[in-house]
Amino acid sequence: MVGYYFSPTPINDLLPTIQYLGGYDWDATKHITPILTYQVSLFVGNSTPTFTISPHQYTGYITDPIYSDWYNRIRLNPSYINVGTLIVDKIYDVEIWNADLHNPRTLNNLGLVNIDGIEIEGPTSYPYIFSPTHAELYRIKVKMGGPPTIDAKITFNFDIYPIAITIEGRRVIVFYWMPRRQFTERLEWLTDLIETYSDEQRIALRTAPRRHITYSYAKTPYYGSQIATLAKGWVFRTWGVPIWAEAEKIASIPSGATTISFNTKNASYDNAAFIWESDDKNEAVNIVTLRDNGIDIDQPVKHNYSNALIMPLLFGIMQDGLHMKKDYAVVQASATFTIVNDKYV
Numbered sequence: 554m555v556g557y558y559f560s561p562t563p564i565n566d567l568l569p570t571i572q573y574l575g576g577y578d579w580d581a582t583k584h585i586t587p588i589l590t591y592q593v594s595l596f597v598g599n600s601t602p603t604f605t606i607s608p609h610q611y612t613g614y615i616t617d618p619i620y621s622d623w624y625n626r627i628r629l630n631p632s633y634i635n636v637g638t639l640i641v642d643k644i645y646d647v648e649i650w651n652a653d654l655h656n657p658r659t660l661n662n663l664g665l666v667n668i669d670g671i672e673i674e675g676p677t678s679y680p681y682i683f684s685p686t687h688a689e690l691y692r693i694k695v696k697m698g699g700p701p702t703i704d705a706k707i708t709f710n711f712d713i714y715p716i717a718i719t720i721e722g723r724r725v726i727v728f729y730w731m732p733r734r735q736f737t738e739r740l741e742w743l744t745d746l747i748e749t750y751s752d753e754q755r756i757a758l759r760t761a762p763r764r765h766i767t768y769s770y771a772k773t774p775y776y777g778s779q780i781a782t783l784a785k786g787w788v789f790r791t792w793g794v795p796i797w798a799e800a801e802k803i804a805s806i807p808s809g810a811t812t813i814s815f816n817t818k819n820a821s822y823d824n825a826a827f828i829w830e831s832d833d834k835n836e837a838v839n840i841v842t843l844r845d846n847g848i849d850i851d852q853p854v855k856h857n858y859s860n861a862l863i864m865p866l867l868f869g870i871m872q873d874g875l876h877m878k879k880d881y882a883v884v885q886a887s888a889t890f891t892i893v894n895d896k897y898v
Contacts, residue, residue: 624652627683629709629716636695636703636722638868640793640825640837641852647691647718649709651683658683664708664715670699671720673707699724701790725868726783727793727827727837728888730776732768736798739765764892766794766869770885776832777877777884784875793837793866794890795827796820800864808857814847815863822848823896825866830858837866867892 628650636643651658660681663673675691683689695703703722708715740762747754772780799820806813806828813826822843829835834856842849869890877886 624654626652627658627709627711627713627716628652629718632716632718634693634695634718634720636720638824638839639695639697639703639722639724640727640839640866642694642696643852645693645695647693648688649683649691649716650688651685653685655685657685657687659712661710661712664706664710664717666706666708667700667703668705668707670696670703670724671705672696693718693720695720695722697724697726701787723791725791725793726787727795727835727866728768728890729793729795729827729829729835729837730770730772730780730832731829732770732797735769737767738798739767741765761895764895765889766796766892767887767889768797769887772832772884772886774879774882774884777879777886780875780884780886781877784877788871788874791868791870791893792890793825793827794869794892795829796865796867797862800829800862803861803863804859806854806858806861806863808855809853811851811853812847812849813854813863816846817843817848818845820865821867821896822865823867825868826850826863827866828854828856828858828861828863830856830861834858867895869893 628648630648630650631645634645649660660676660679660683662679672694673691674694676689693707701724703720703724705720706717707720708717741764742762743758745756745758747756770780801815801820803813803815822840824840825837826840826848827835827837836855838848838850838852838854840848841851869892871888872891873889875886875888877884879885
């Protein structure tokens with residue numbers, strides 16, 4: 554490797570040279586002189602320059618690997634939505650972008666599979682033309698009303714090829730009526746017992762004991778009809794089960810709040826919480842962040858609460874169904890909920 558440096562001199566003086574560090578000189582006149590001797594006169598008034606610039610055209614190409622990885626196709630973001638456990642209506646934004654720099658693309662129609670309880674907002678008149686680099690935002694609303702299992706597919710049928718978005722999850726109905734104070738909670742462990750000649754070894758097969766909670770209810774015929782109607786359509790499916798024994802009283806929760814401050818240390822919070830002020834005023838919320846002094850939720854609180862209870866909301870099933878009877882003007886009901894995927898506390 555040879556190092557060198559330029560040592561240009563003013564015009565009409567000694568000619569510039571490139572001096573190598575190794576002690577050799579090379580006449581660089583023919584390369585540098587045209588640059589150093591180029592002079593532009595300063596014209597004043599109506600004078601015009603005496604030279605013109607002639608543009609040159611060069612042919613070239615775009616490197617295909619990088620270009621084709623991003624452009625010349627239809628972009629869908631996201632292409633998969635995991636609703637998880639749906640306890641309140643959720644809204645998702647989906648962007649469709651024609652990433653072709655030159656050609657328009659035509660959306661001919663939508664293919665809809667298992668979209669009961671799902672609404673789509675966006676361009677709905679077809680054919681719809683996406684001009685080059687044009688994007689549209691679709692809004693997908695997954696509502697509580699619908700089948701318990703969410704397994705939907707929305708296909709955008711373009712003129713070149715179809716692209717699809719998959720929506721999965723499950724709906725959970727909260728058994729929101731306040732029970733009587735007396736309840737029964739039974740814990741069930743599962744242990745593998747290995748016997749030896751002189752001793753035994755026990756191996757836990759569950760990380761947490763299975764919890765069975767039996768609630769009883771005494772309601773007016775109005776609320777009794779609500780319980781009976783809901784139970785007929787959902788009785789052997791997954792329920793949202795409020796853990797009433799771990800409820801904390803909270804003085805005020807304003808509508809629109811996304812952070813609720815209270816003591817969570819002595820309760821079995823997981824992914825959801827339940828706010829109850831009355832059988833007519835309550836709601837379930839999804840927990841985003843769980844702290845010792847409160848929770849952050851994914852959607853704003855719908856109601857204003859002035860004297861409410863807040864408690865963990867777990868998920869369970871009724872293995873033995875719902876038992877109901879009517880005594881005079883009171884409807885008696887009872888149900889045993891088996892908590893699914895409980896955590897060790």
